[in-house]
Amino acid sequence: MKKGVVEVRVRYAETDQMGVVYHSNYLNYLELGRVEWLRSLGYSYAELEKKGVLLPVVHAELNYRFPARYDELIRVETEVSSIGKSSIEFSSQLFNEMDALVLEGKVRLVCLNADAFKPISIPEDLRIIISDVMNV
Amino acid sequence: MKKGVVEVRVRYAETDQMGVVYHSNYLNYLELGRVEWLRSLGYSYAELEKKGVLLPVVHAELNYRFPARYDELIRVETEVSSIGKSSIEFSSQLFNEMDALVLEGKVRLVCLNADAFKPISIPEDLRIIISDVMNV
């Protein structure tokens, strides 16, 4: 599984008066793509946080290609594009039910110590999982 | 000031594809009404929380009268309807710029210890402020 594939259905609350998904909500879909992919690989982001490690977003880049609409089932495809000592960059593509490209996004996360909000190395078990999917 | 009066402008993100404010977002307006009223009385909810006291909502009742729309300036009027040992009930009315009643809401909050999530007495300084406004 070099790529994670997750489906998310657009909620009414996520639309705006243009009749499409409000632009900030796609960042939530990208997060679901990452978290559910990790879950499918046996890794729980929630558990990571309980161990005192945070993974906040430090950079995001979004290209909106085609609006998603209420009740559509959006396919979120996620890849790791690079990994550093403390940071991971994910690249994602969203598609609608007609297979039209909805959005392309890149998000960089950095590993922080929850107490001090200071960068730390990516935990070894997470690094192994990510290296494995990158080398598929 | 028996009643707090605060204005909030409807954001684009708060609308849905019906072209009106999505129904859950009114709870945010009610909270703004409470928090800004307390601020105008010299009381900071943020400070309260830093002292280890939480005030979560345990009950809410909302009657939707007339839809609020994007960019409208909504007037939030807030009163305390009752106060108990650990709980406070606020009653709110929202009006639009034409003075039409938008929503009536009631919210009950309970004072909790942040560590144990257990009910505690309302802090004395907050009780005094609230008793004062109730007796105006």
Add this chain to the structure above:
Amino acid sequence: MKKGVVEVRVRYAETDQMGVVYHSNYLNYLELGRVEWLRSLGYSYAELEKKGVLLPVVHAELNYRFPARYDELIRVETEVSSIGKSSIEFSSQLFNEMDALVLEGKVRLVCLNADAFKPISIPEDLRIIISDVMNV
């Protein structure tokens, strides 16, 4: 199926700094419970809207029993508690993975003509489906 049962996983964006789900977000879960239940009965809310019928919330009542937390799988149980000429009232109960009652909620929706925002009778096909589940 007198009762709809749907599961929804708590998203990071839905938590607040208390470490639990922010209180307005439960209204989204209630909506998911209704919409997915109708879908399982062969009825699409999205299709209804495309025919020019809206179903906005006009009343909501929420009792918060136990906080839901990030990544928990919340079970949303939904029933129709009453049906009128133009309105439907749903009663919902939310449970966490430990089967603790998280929230009890009641929501009344009213059928509106999308053009004029005026009440209309509940469409016959929807009324039949709802009467059927109420009489199970």
Add this chain to the structure above:
Amino acid sequence: MKKGVVEVRVRYAETDQMGVVYHSNYLNYLELGRVEWLRSLGYSYAELEKKGVLLPVVHAELNYRFPARYDELIRVETEVSSIGKSSIEFSSQLFNEMDALVLEGKVRLVCLNADAFKPISIPEDLRIIISDVMNV
């Protein structure tokens, strides 16, 4: 006024369990910065939309520098970085009350016909206002 300056107070609903503003919510602050700046220049985005012109976001780039927290008053500084036939690019910087840089963001909007969702030229009155602020 080459630069728009608007203040926005962080809401409880915008925080997450990390105790900071959830990363997607900054896009809302950027929008407030643009909309309120235009309002201060005598231009209403809401009016533009009523005339059948939409201005959706087609590209966004966010660099998160320092977390914003509940109840902080965030200063949103907005500039137009470029203007094309149908598109406008805004650059924004957010600062907290200690004057720390919170976020740098760039957002490109494109002018669309509301009926067909097709690109159209930027309305002349809006182009004039924007050219004026760019030439200050």
